[in-house]
Amino acid sequence: MSLLRIENLTIRTGGQALVKDMSLVIEPGARVGLIGESGSGKSLTALAAIGLLPPGLKPEGSILLDGVQVIGAPEEKLKALRGRTAAFVFQEPLTALDPLMKIGRQVAEPIARRHRRDGRSAGRQEIVAEVRHYLERVALPDIDRIMNAYPFQISGGQRQRVAIAMALACRPKLLIADEPTTALDVTTQAEILELLSTLVREEGMALLFISHDLPVVAKVAEEVTVLRRGQVVEQGPVRSVFGSPQHEYTKMLVDAAAAFDRALGAQQ
Amino acid sequence: MTLISVDSVAFGYSRKEPVLHDVSFTVKKGVNLGLVGESGSGKSTILKLLLGLERPSSGVIRFEGQPMNLNDREFMRRYRRAVQAVFQDPYSSLDPRQKVEAIIAEPLRALKIPGDHRAAIEQALADVGLPVDAISRYPHEFSGGQRQRIALARAIVARPQLVLADEAVSALDLSTRIRIVDLLKDLSKAITILLVSHDLGVVAALCEEIIILEKGRIVEAGRTEDILARPQHPYTRKLLASVPRMPA
Numbered sequence: 001m002s003l004l005r006i007e008n009l010t011i012r013t014g015g016q017a018l019v020k021d022m023s024l025v026i027e028p029g030a031r032v033g034l035i036g037e038s039g040s041g042k043s044l045t046a047l048a049a050i051g052l053l054p055p056g057l058k059p060e061g062s063i064l065l066d067g068v069q070v071i072g073a074p075e076e077k078l079k080a081l082r083g084r085t086a087a088f089v090f091q092e093p094l095t096a097l098d099p100l101m102k103i104g105r106q107v108a109e110p111i112a113r114r115h116r117r118d119g120r121s122a123g124r125q126e127i128v129a130e131v132r133h134y135l136e137r138v139a140l141p142d143i144d145r146i147m148n149a150y151p152f153q154i155s156g157g158q159r160q161r162v163a164i165a166m167a168l169a170c171r172p173k174l175l176i177a178d179e180p181t182t183a184l185d186v187t188t189q190a191e192i193l194e195l196l197s198t199l200v201r202e203e204g205m206a207l208l209f210i211s212h213d214l215p216v217v218a219k220v221a222e223e224v225t226v227l228r229r230g231q232v233v234e235q236g237p238v239r240s241v242f243g244s245p246q247h248e249y250t251k252m253l254v255d256a257a258a259a260f261d262r263a264l265g266a267q268q
Numbered sequence: 269m270t271l272i273s274v275d276s277v278a279f280g281y282s283r284k285e286p287v288l289h290d291v292s293f294t295v296k297k298g299v300n301l302g303l304v305g306e307s308g309s310g311k312s313t314i315l316k317l318l319l320g321l322e323r324p325s326s327g328v329i330r331f332e333g334q335p336m337n338l339n340d341r342e343f344m345r346r347y348r349r350a351v352q353a354v355f356q357d358p359y360s361s362l363d364p365r366q367k368v369e370a371i372i373a374e375p376l377r378a379l380k381i382p383g384d385h386r387a388a389i390e391q392a393l394a395d396v397g398l399p400v401d402a403i404s405r406y407p408h409e410f411s412g413g414q415r416q417r418i419a420l421a422r423a424i425v426a427r428p429q430l431v432l433a434d435e436a437v438s439a440l441d442l443s444t445r446i447r448i449v450d451l452l453k454d455l456s457k458a459i460t461i462l463l464v465s466h467d468l469g470v471v472a473a474l475c476e477e478i479i480i481l482e483k484g485r486i487v488e489a490g491r492t493e494d495i496l497a498r499p500q501h502p503y504t505r506k507l508l509a510s511v512p513r514m515p516a
Contacts, residue, residue, distance in 0.1 A: 190509070218514060239515060256445070260470065
């Protein structure tokens with residue numbers, strides 16, 4: 001069974017379709033990139049996949065997440081899916097984290113939630129040990145200090161590592177990352193991309209990686225879907241879509257990315 | 269010919285924590301210069317100093333050999349006519365309540381430049397590839413890329429010698445970004461561009477010379493081609509290695 005099967009998804013607001021007839025399949029353990037420019041509907045598609053569309057946006061079609069129909073599902077059913085099946089990492093870790101809560105407590109929340117979900121209560125010691133484990137998993141230094149710090153007291157890259165740790169702590173089957181490195185410096189971006197690739201492989205999770213940046217997607221994804229104005233223009237393995245794009249729009253994107261790439265000269 | 273020389277400039281908001289240490293470089297007429305660095309590198313601070321929004325704590329900035337003096341109104345008028353700016357976000361850098369004509373005319377009015385303003389505005393619009401009927405419309409009627417063209421038209425309408433571009437293409441989509449870089453390249457036949465950016469690819473595509481900044485210090489500077497081919501400083505190497513590349 002596919003982990004995520006989106007079929008003929010259309011998302012409307014008023015009379016306007018923001019996503020049109022979109023289909024996308026993610027198998028367990030697959031790493032899929034979703035590429036598009038602003039207004040392409042890439043973030044809406046990801047939000048729809050876990051039933052988080054803002055009110056006023058109506059999805060039609062079918063979204064099967066781990067076999068459960070998301071469209072039209074009651075909130076209780078969706079809550080059970082979030083975390084257990086899919087977890088989200090957002091673009092801006094400063095707004096994704098609670099500014100008034102110390103990092104240690106924030107990471108403890110999804111851990112405690114998972115234990116409750118599994119029907120067992122975990123003691124404080126056990127949860128703290130797990131918090132440390134996940135902060136170690138995302139290669140954060142000086143864990144004692146970070147657990148006691150507020151989000152504003154650590155760097156942007158460290159905040160994104162914390163956000164990733166919180167997503168991992170849910171032990172999801174699918175990790176959805178929406179432009180997780182766009183707000184970061186380029187050297188930090190390289191570290192986070194490396195971390196995400198390693199974690200996804202080691203934990204056996206599937207990855208839906210959303211980005212406007214072609215080379216970034218090439219770093220982490222095996223398959224790619226290109227969206228333009230809410231419609232899929234091309235889908236396939238990264239190598240073939242980037243290597244020999246078929247659609248005019250994909251060609252234009254690949255040519256533009258290659259032009260900046262060429263300007264940098266041969267890779268060191 | 270040297271347009272601007274920055275000579276041993278340091279800057280800090282407090283004495284304890286300087287954000288720029290002993291920075292020296294020159295901007296030469298006709299040679300596009302890229303200032304590259306990550307957050308905290310001091311690139312925006314250098315831009316603020318060049319815009320005359322802050323004064324160096326020590327060191328001197330010279331324009332055509334004359335030390336920059338924010339109190340000398342005559343000098344500053346001449347400086348602002350020669351040095352204009354374009355910013356990152358074309359949604360916040362254009363006044364939403366002004367028509368494009370008034371937006372582009374701003375430098376002509378503020379600098380009290382004589383002559384036919386309407387003709388100058390129409391020429392600037394043509395130079396940035398916008399239709400002449402854009403003149404009577406408002407910013408909200410344009411896309412992000414078109415807005416950046418309007419901001420560029422405003423920057424070049426007074427025919428400056430240098431345009432300071434602060435991450436001027438970073439907020440744009442890839443397909444738009446490449447067109448605006450092409451436009452900047454085209455404009456730089458007549459006007460020198462100093463591009464402040466974190467994006468090495470854009471700087472490589474546009475600038476003949478490059479300065480790499482780390483924590484308020486210049487770690488490497490020279491011809492872009494040479495530095496990309498043979499980076500000397502470990503930080504430059506790390507920066508270059510971090511840029512994700514298209515699969516071969």
